[in-house]
Amino acid sequence: MRILIVGAGATGGAFGARLQECGRDVTYLVRPERAAHLRAHGLTFVAPDGTRTFPVRAVTAAELAGPFDVVIVAVKSGGLPAVLDDIAPAVGEGTVVIPFLNGLAHVDQLRERYGDRVLGGLVRIVATLRDGQVVQLHPLATMTVGALDASSVPLLAPVLDALDVPGFELIVSDDVLGALWEKWAFIVAAGVVTCLFRNTVGNIVAAGGEPQVRAAIEETERVAAAAGHPVGRTAHEQSVGLLTQPGSAFTSSLYRDVVAGNPNETEHLLGDYAARARALAVPVPTLDLTLVQLRAGALGS
Structure with a gap:
């Protein structure tokens, strides 16, 4: 499964690091300055269970080629307008899009653009970005995913298997909304x-x-x-x-x-x-x- 994580900040970086640690195929879509940092230094993840640095595949919007199987949107709301256009090359017939923003406005905007490919998602984690490093401040880390309604594409077993790794709890909700x-x-x-x-x-x-x-x-x-x-x-x-x-x-x-x-x-x-x-x-x-x-x-x- 090819996984695209949009944003390599505190949230995207923490969950991406856990996925990489288990050998998942992860690419980060980031801004040029963040891409340059990641290419030069890798992604350093400072977690309660230790510190590690991963080489990463970081691309900018101009370099993105797809499609991907899973697109995880892990930016703040201010970055969403650009993301709506930027991820288009990554979204194919079989792609699922899982946003991890708070609130609901982003769900409406993503569904208007990408339809039933968009699922519901939320994370619970206490993390921050410090000097370019992703720092998880508390062991709590959960990822909740699920269909928004009956029209959503189903969460197939390969997607769940790809996202289910040690370091955070994966929760499949029948009422993610x-x-x-x-x-x-x-x-x-x-x-x-x-x-x-x-x-x-x-x-x-x-x-x-x-x-x-x-x-x-x-x-x-x-x-x-x-x-x-x-x-x-x-x-x-x-x-x-x-x-x-x-x-x-x-x-x-x-x-x-x-x-x-x-x-x-x-x-x-x-x-x-x-x-x-x-x-x-x-x-x-x-x-x-x-x-x-x-x-x-x-x-x-």
């Missing part, structure tokens, strides 16, 4: 809490903010339920536990990007969620307030 909504509801709640109060969870709770945190979680979960994908009890309790833990240094990745002045996913994650809430007639006052703050901050920067 529900899983995407569940994760999105949490990410939006975490973004609202940490961006609105501009602090860590521990400090927000210490300042008396736990009722507001719980209200934000309930607000985002009402939207998911109205969309037909209610958040399960276990996931709800995990969200509450993580976002109300005393002394916790947790902040959302959106908050970290905003504070650092980096490109961020405010509109892809929070803006799209608020738009879907309006379409479903679900009030989201805390989310709306956070969006005003983030948008005004962006205008003033």
Whole structure:
């Protein structure tokens, strides 16, 4: 199976390294500067179980030739518009496209372009890119895949066999759309809490903010339920536990990007969620307030 991973950052690099470690045929589609780095230095993966460096096959959009059996899209939302065109040579009659972005806007855009070849996917991993190296900060690593609806192409055994390697847990879901909504509801709640109060969870709770945190979680979960994908009890309790833990240094990745002045996913994650809430007639006052703050901050920067 020929596997194309679009992006060799924290997510694409970590899962790609695990696949390479087991001898899978992996190619990375990256920007020219990243391609030059990978060709010169290889892909260094710093994981909880050790550090290793792999020689890689890195190509740019101008060099891409296909088709591939599996195309994994592991970029942030800002890179998606270019990716929609860039991966075209890689997508053939038998290709499956599995995006690992958060939210749902990317699913709509990819399906509009590539139809039922697009499956649902999400990953859970704590990783970062540091001096060109992929660093996994916690042993947790899961990859969830599944058909978005009855029209999607089936997940054939060779694809699952190719993706099922040690180092992360492969989960095949019969409700991957529900899983995407569940994760999105949490990410939006975490973004609202940490961006609105501009602090860590521990400090927000210490300042008396736990009722507001719980209200934000309930607000985002009402939207998911109205969309037909209610958040399960276990996931709800995990969200509450993580976002109300005393002394916790947790902040959302959106908050970290905003504070650092980096490109961020405010509109892809929070803006799209608020738009879907309006379409479903679900009030989201805390989310709306956070969006005003983030948008005004962006205008003033």
